[in-house]
Amino acid sequence: MKHAWTLTKVRMRLALRNRAFIIFSLFIPLLFLFLFVGLLAHDDPAAVGYRLASVLSLTVMGSFWGLSVQLVTFREQGILRRFRLTPVGAGAMLASSILSNYLMTLPIVLIEFAVARFVFHMQGWGNLLGIAALVTLGMTAFPALGLIVASVTNTMQETQLINQLLWWFFLLLSGATVPLPILPDWLQSVALFVPATYLVAGLQTVLTGRGGITAIGPELLALAVSTGVAFFVSQQLFRWEAETKVPRRAKLWAASALIPFILLGIWETSRNRLRSTALMDYMSIQPQSDTARPDANK
Secondary structure (H helix, E strand, O other), rough: HHHHHOOOOOOOOHHOOOHHHHHHHHHHHHHHHHHHHHHHOOOHHHHHHHHHHOOOHHHHHHHHHHHHHHHHHHHHHOHHHHHHOOOOOHHHHHHHHHHHHHHHHHHHHHHHHHHHOOOOOOOOOOOHHHHHHHHHHHHHHHHHHHHHHHHHOOOHHHHHHHHHHHHHHHHOOOOOOOHHHHHHHHHHHHHHOOOOHHHHHHHHHHHOOOHHHHHHHHHHHHHHHHHHHHHHHHHOOOOOOOOOOOOOOOHHHHHOOOOOOOOHHHHHHHHHHHHHHHHHHHOOOOOOOOOOOOOOOO
């Protein structure tokens, strides 16, 4: 743990010296905030919390992309090879990646929350305990998934390709960009197996004040289990040198990180809990006179 904390402080100092980090970690999230909340909330304070859920989800999920690219860069540049000669193990290296990302992303989340509350006049604070739990688990689960991608890819080009495919999959099916209830029925069924769906849906519930931490129990459980499994898998597949080839069994190890969401997706398909909750959250921000309402049981 001592080695992980030392590495965390070093990585934070290095990141804060990088202008690109400041731009993509602070200004881009704020741009999304003004886009989603300022334009899509239509000056309706009741809709701000719902739209803020999308912004927070994008901020939290962004670490999935960033950490995988960073780890591959370190491996290609020979930086990881140097650490191999020190007492630092793979677990400490990976833990420092997640912890430093969490500590640097948390202030951005707080800024977004404050802007939504005091600039866009969001009604209430939502359920703060539920928000904190989802943000914390999201900022450990998605980075851990990103570290798996970095472990099973050999080059930066391969990493970027897989990241882009998964990122667009997360964006389009999770409800972060297009609300889940207005997607076609078959896409809603597919979305139940996407990790990002549970982060977005959970944040929508607690930010609109329609439920507390007990209402998002399945989402929290899935993110927590996925964090543990993904971290363990990334530790097993960790490579210090670019010349080390990925074993064939690595892809099977990588796929195991999605097991919690596959099981939860099967359960949700039979229960229809998340889709019903997502519909009620979505309808809670619609004008009362709006008669074009999607049907959760299409």
